[in-house]
Amino acid sequence: MWAYVVRRLVVGVVLLLGVSLVTFALFFAAPADQAKAACGKTCTQAQVEITERALGYDKPVVVQWGKFVKGLVVGRSFPDDKALEKTNPELITKCDAPCLGYSKNRGTTVNELIADAAPVSISLAVVAVIIWLVLGVGLGIIAAVTKGTLIDRGLVGLTLVIYAFPTFFIGFFFLKFMAIRWKIFDIPSYVSIADGGVGAWLSGLLLPSFTLALVFLASYVRMTRAFVLESMGEDYIRTARAKGLKGRTVLFKHALRAALTPLVTMTGIDFGTLLGGAVITEQVFGYNGLGKLTVTASNFQDLPTLVGVVLVAGAFVILANIIVDIAYAFIDPRVRIG
Amino acid sequence: MSENSQAFLTVQDLYVHFPTADGLVKATDGLSYTLERGKTLGIVGESGSGKSVSSSTILGLHRGTNAQVSGNVWLDGVDLLSLSDREMRQKRGKEIAMIFQDPLSALHPYYTVGNQIAEAYRVHNNVSKKAARARGIEMLELVGIPQPQTRFDNYPHEFSGGMRQRAMIAMALINDPSLVIADEPTTALDVTVQAQILDLLQNLQKEFNTAIIMITHDLGVVAEMADDALVMYAGRAVEYGPVREVLTHPEMPYTWGLLSSVPEVGGDTDARMVPIPGNPPSLLNPPSGCPFHPRCVHSAKVPGDLCRTTLPELLEGPRGAGHLSRCHLPDPEAIYEAEVIPEIAPEQVEERRG
Numbered sequence: 133m134w135a136y137v138v139r140r141l142v143v144g145v146v147l148l149l150g151v152s153l154v155t156f157a158l159f160f161a162a163p164a165d166q167a168k169a170a171c172g173k174t175c176t177q178a179q180v181e182i183t184e185r186a187l188g189y190d191k192p193v194v195v196q197w198g199k200f201v202k203g204l205v206v207g208r209s210f211p212d213d214k215a216l217e218k219t220n221p222e223l224i225t226k227c228d229a230p231c232l233g234y235s236k237n238r239g240t241t242v243n244e245l246i247a248d249a250a251p252v253s254i255s256l257a258v259v260a261v262i263i264w265l266v267l268g269v270g271l272g273i274i275a276a277v278t279k280g281t282l283i284d285r286g287l288v289g290l291t292l293v294i295y296a297f298p299t300f301f302i303g304f305f306f307l308k309f310m311a312i313r314w315k316i317f318d319i320p321s322y323v324s325i326a327d328g329g330v331g332a333w334l335s336g337l338l339l340p341s342f343t344l345a346l347v348f349l350a351s352y353v354r355m356t357r358a359f360v361l362e363s364m365g366e367d368y369i370r371t372a373r374a375k376g377l378k379g380r381t382v383l384f385k386h387a388l389r390a391a392l393t394p395l396v397t398m399t400g401i402d403f404g405t406l407l408g409g410a411v412i413t414e415q416v417f418g419y420n421g422l423g424k425l426t427v428t429a430s431n432f433q434d435l436p437t438l439v440g441v442v443l444v445a446g447a448f449v450i451l452a453n454i455i456v457d458i459a460y461a462f463i464d465p466r467v468r469i470g
Numbered sequence: 471m472s473e474n475s476q477a478f479l480t481v482q483d484l485y486v487h488f489p490t491a492d493g494l495v496k497a498t499d500g501l502s503y504t505l506e507r508g509k510t511l512g513i514v515g516e517s518g519s520g521k522s523v524s525s526s527t528i529l530g531l532h533r534g535t536n537a538q539v540s541g542n543v544w545l546d547g548v549d550l551l552s553l554s555d556r557e558m559r560q561k562r563g564k565e566i567a568m569i570f571q572d573p574l575s576a577l578h579p580y581y582t583v584g585n586q587i588a589e590a591y592r593v594h595n596n597v598s599k600k601a602a603r604a605r606g607i608e609m610l611e612l613v614g615i616p617q618p619q620t621r622f623d624n625y626p627h628e629f630s631g632g633m634r635q636r637a638m639i640a641m642a643l644i645n646d647p648s649l650v651i652a653d654e655p656t657t658a659l660d661v662t663v664q665a666q667i668l669d670l671l672q673n674l675q676k677e678f679n680t681a682i683i684m685i686t687h688d689l690g691v692v693a694e695m696a697d698d699a700l701v702m703y704a705g706r707a708v709e710y711g712p713v714r715e716v717l718t719h720p721e722m723p724y725t726w727g728l729l730s731s732v733p734e735v736g737g738d739t740d741a742r743m744v745p746i747p748g749n750p751p752s753l754l755n756p757p758s759g760c761p762f763h764p765r766c767v768h769s770a771k772v773p774g775d776l777c778r779t780t781l782p783e784l785l786e787g788p789r790g791a792g793h794l795s796r797c798h799l800p801d802p803e804a805i806y807e808a809e810v811i812p813e814i815a816p817e818q819v820e821e822r823r824g
Contacts, residue, residue, distance in 0.1 A: 366575065367572065367575035367576045368576055368577055368578040368579070370526075370531060370570070370576070371576045371578075371586075371638075371641075372578070373531060373562070374529055374531065374563060374567070374568045375562065375589065375590040375593055375641070376559050376560060376561070376562035376563035376564060376590075376594060377559075377563075377593055378559065379534075389580050389581075390578070390579070390580060393580075463580070464579070464580060465579070465580060465582075465625040465627070466579055466627050
């Protein structure tokens with residue numbers, strides 16, 4: 133079991149390094165001039181060249197990537213200039229391992245940018261996953277047991293209609309009506325648990341998390357419905373009924389146990405992806421999460437930040453997958469990890 | 471095996487129909503039989519002859535589906551079809567238990583075998599988990615599972631096929647039911663294991679005086695296990711009687727066909743296996759008259775168009791003794807002796823004449 137986890141983690145790290153190299157390569161393939169963008173509009177050609185050297189953009193992609201990897205392992209200094217470090221140490225920014233880079237645009241390390249933004253995205257994702265699981269699985273079960281009735285069709289239809297609306301529309305609708313016009317909710321803003329406690333944190337997250345949850349709701353309702361119906365047709369359900377078990381026990385103990393297993397996989401992957409940032413929702417509600425950080429960084433050609441966010445988001449997805457696989461060994465006794 | 475309505479189990483004019491988009495599927499179309507305590511009824515037929523449907527109706531498993539059921543099922547003086555869902559549920563697994571065909575798919579893959587057996591006990595007995603566990607282990611031991619203490623905590627996939635079926639039997643018998651319906655309990659098993667399972671069922675039946683309905687397509691199983699045999703075709707009984715009678719003096723060409731399809735170990739190598747031509751009829755739109763007539767090689771011996779136009783009654787034949795059959799042939803016994811026996815069992819011809 134532990135050998136398996138370690139092996140998966142090692143593969144994950146290799147995968148992430150590959151992802152970072154591809155991100156580097158893609159970015160340099162783009163026609164924009166990194167140094168010019170980092171330096172600013174008023175820079176002279178000479179200043180741009182100095183910036184280029186200072187940021188290391190004059191070196192080949194592979195060399196830059198090598199430095200990036202070195203930074204991940206042992207840390208880096210920005211700019212990496214031994215002479216300057218001796219004369220003006222206050223101009224040097226130290227970045228400890230695992231160093232994700234330095235954003236010239238933001239004047240700070242990528243690690244700090246991500247440390248600020250990640251809690252926002254994680255909070256959104258956590259609250260959203262709870263909302264969509266409770267609603268999606270609950271409504272899916274109701275649809276399954278009322279199969280073919282108006283309730284079933286209504287539920288499946290309604291979630292599809294919601295799904296058809298774009299996220300920015302639902303987000304703006306909630307913001308404009310629920311919060312601003314009808315004042316049902318406070319205007320959402322992110323308050324960390326450390327600053328305002330769980331209550332303020334949660335109430336600030338409700339609307340954007342709900343917006344996010346609605347994106348996933350339709351597919352979870354349909355999947356739950358399908359999986360429950362499928363498992364209700366299994367032979368072991370007939371056995372459970374033949375024992376004289378109550379309908380409720382048959383549904384919740386026997387059918388759901390099997391039906392929810394595939395949902396664990398879906399949830400793990402969706403949740404892992406979401407941890408890397410919800411671009412539209414964060415943008416609409418003005419949350420400074422990883423999604424918004426990504427958008428800003430790509431607007432300003434901020435390569436180090438982009439690579440950092442891509443790497444962190446990738447790590448979340450890989451971790452989520454490993455956790456799902458391990459969880460399977462506990463859920464399904466037939467699965468043996470090794 | 472009589473018209474006595476005091477029998478332990480009496481199924482009377484049972485109809486089970488399923489309305490579908492294509493029309494009415496008549497899975498069981500007027501089925502009647504009786505069964506006494508401690509006796510075994512073997513129900514034989516091809517897939518889709520209605521043998522499983524009629525039996526799960528006894529257990530009330532059709533409830534909650536769109537099945538249209540009519541008739542009576544009397545068990546120990548109680549009409550099961552008129553019970554409320556709750557009353558039926560209380561009998562299920564307690565007075566009537568079922569053993570299914572494929573024990574791997576019939577057991578829940580995520581729960582231990584012991585958990586599932588103990589659950590069957592706890593539904594009907596208000597006992598602690600510990601007591602249910604003790605009872606479960608006792609049952610596992612009874613059905614011949616070695617090291618029941620540790621086996622109790624294994625998952626179904628950790629059992630062999632025969633062990634799983636033993637566990638299913640333990641689960642079915644844990645509440646000491648008076649009627650057990652075994653739906654092809656040995657079909658999914660190796661031959662050697664089949665014999666063990668049948669032997670186990672017989673021993674347990676003697677011990678608990680259980681009535682058993684053995685659903686099978688294997689006439690060997692019927693010969694081995696049953697007291698009475700009921701041959702089903704297209705949702706109806708076509709031959710019914712004491713098992714010796716039915717197997718040695720069958721009166722219905724379909725039963726002959728079933729007998730001809732059984733290979734005999736150590737039988738005469740000149741004997742032929744004669745398969746029944748064609749396929750089982752559609753229950754949606756069964757053939758007119760006798761539903762077996764399109765596949766019957768003897769229908770020409772019936773005068774006129776009777777086979778095609780009229781459904782024969784289930785009547786007692788010339789040999790009496792409660793041996794009923796549904797056929798227009800005027801003297802089936804003579805045809806069987808003269809035409810069927812020489813083909814399927816030539817070595818018996820002399821013997822039977824003597």
